[in-house]
Amino acid sequence: MKKSILLFMTSVAMVLSAVPFGANAEDNDSAEKQAEFSITDGILTSVNLNGETSVVIPDDVITIGAGAFSDCSELMSVVFPEGLEEIGKNAFDKCNLSSVELPESLKVIGKDAFAENTELKEITIPEGVIRFFEPFEGCTSLSDITFKREDDKLVDTLLSSYGPAEDDALYLGLFGDNVSEELCKVFVPDSVYCQYIQVFQNECNAFFIPESMRDKSILDGDVNGDNDVSIADAVKLQNYLIGKDSDILWFNADLVSEYPYLNFKEGRISAFDLIELKKLVINKGIE
Ligand SMILES: [Ca+2]
Numbered sequence: 001m002k003k004s005i006l007l008f009m010t011s012v013a014m015v016l017s018a019v020p021f022g023a024n025a026e027d028n029d030s031a032e033k034q035a036e037f038s039i040t041d042g043i044l045t046s047v048n049l050n051g052e053t054s055v056v057i058p059d060d061v062i063t064i065g066a067g068a069f070s071d072c073s074e075l076m077s078v079v080f081p082e083g084l085e086e087i088g089k090n091a092f093d094k095c096n097l098s099s100v101e102l103p104e105s106l107k108v109i110g111k112d113a114f115a116e117n118t119e120l121k122e123i124t125i126p127e128g129v130i131r132f133f134e135p136f137e138g139c140t141s142l143s144d145i146t147f148k149r150e151d152d153k154l155v156d157t158l159l160s161s162y163g164p165a166e167d168d169a170l171y172l173g174l175f176g177d178n179v180s181e182e183l184c185k186v187f188v189p190d191s192v193y194c195q196y197i198q199v200f201q202n203e204c205n206a207f208f209i210p211e212s213m214r215d216k217s218i219l220d221g222d223v224n225g226d227n228d229v230s231i232a233d234a235v236k237l238q239n240y241l242i243g244k245d246s247d248i249l250w251f252n253a254d255l256v257s258e259y260p261y262l263n264f265k266e267g268r269i270s271a272f273d274l275i276e277l278k279k280l281v282i283n284k285g286i287e
C-alpha cells in the first residue's frame with residue numbers, strides 16, 4: 001500500500017515537473033535560434049543574428065557600439081530598451097530596417113548609424129537626442145522625419161567656436177552626400193522652426209514643416225486653411241495682427257522676412273506679411 005502511494009506521488013511529481021521541463025526544453029530550442037549579443041559594461045559590441053530577422057535589445061544595454069549590427073542585411077526590425085542612451089556610428093548601416101522606434105532615453109546617434117537602410121520610411125527623433133551626425137546617409141526611401149526637441153540654442157551651438165557644452169544639442173546633417181531620393185518632410189516643433197531651418201539650410205531634398213502644419217495644406221497666403229488665397233485670408237491676418245484672432249496658419253501667413261538675408265520663412269508675422277498677402281490677393285483678382 002505504502003509502495004503504491006509512493007509510486008502515485010512519484011508519478012504526480014513527474015507529471016508536474018514535466019510541464020516546466022517541457023517549457024524549458026522549448027525555450028532552449030528557441031534560444032539556440034535567437035540572436036546572441038556580446039555585451040560588456042552596458043555596451044553591446046557585436047551580435048550573431050543566428051538567422052533572426054528581428055531582435056530585442058536586452059534591457060541592460062546603454063550603448064550600441066560602433067558597427068555592432070553593420071551589414072546585417074537580414075535584420076528587418078529592432079526593439080530598443082528604454083534606458084538606451086547612445087547608438088554608435090555605423091551601428092545599423094546596411095541593415096534592412098523598415099521602421100524604427102527610438103527610445104525616449106536616447107541622447108546620441110552616431111555618424112551613419114542607420115545609413116543605407118533603403119526600406120526605412122519614417123522615423124521620430126526623441127526630445128532627449130542632443131547629438132547626431134548624418135545618421136541617414138543613403139536612406140533613399142526616408143520621407144518623414146519628426147523632431148521633438150524644442151531647443152532655441154541649436155544655431156548658437158553650431159556657430160560656437162568653443163564647441164558645444166556637454167548638454168548642448170549639436171545636429172549635423174541628415175543625409176550627408178547621399179540624399180533621400182524622395183523629398184523628405186521633416187516635422188519640427190513650431191516654436192523652434194527657424195532654428196531648425198538654419199541648422200539644416202544646406203540639406204538637400206528635405207522640406208522642413210512646423211508640426212502644426214502636419215496634414216494641413218501648405219499654400220502661401222492661405223491663412224485660414226481653406227486651400228485658397230482670398231480676401232478672407234487678408235481679413236483674418238489683419239485681425240490676427242490687431243489681436244482679434246489667434247487661430248491662423250502662421251506658416252502660410254509668413255510670406256516675407258524682415259531680414260533680407262533670410263531666404264526662408266522667418267517664423268514671425270508682421271505687417272509686411274499682410275502687405276504681401278494683399279498683393280497676392282490683388283494680383284489674383286487681376287489674373
Ligand atoms: Ca484661404
Ligand SMILES: [Ca+2]
Nearest residue numbers: 254256268269
Ligand atoms: Ca514674416
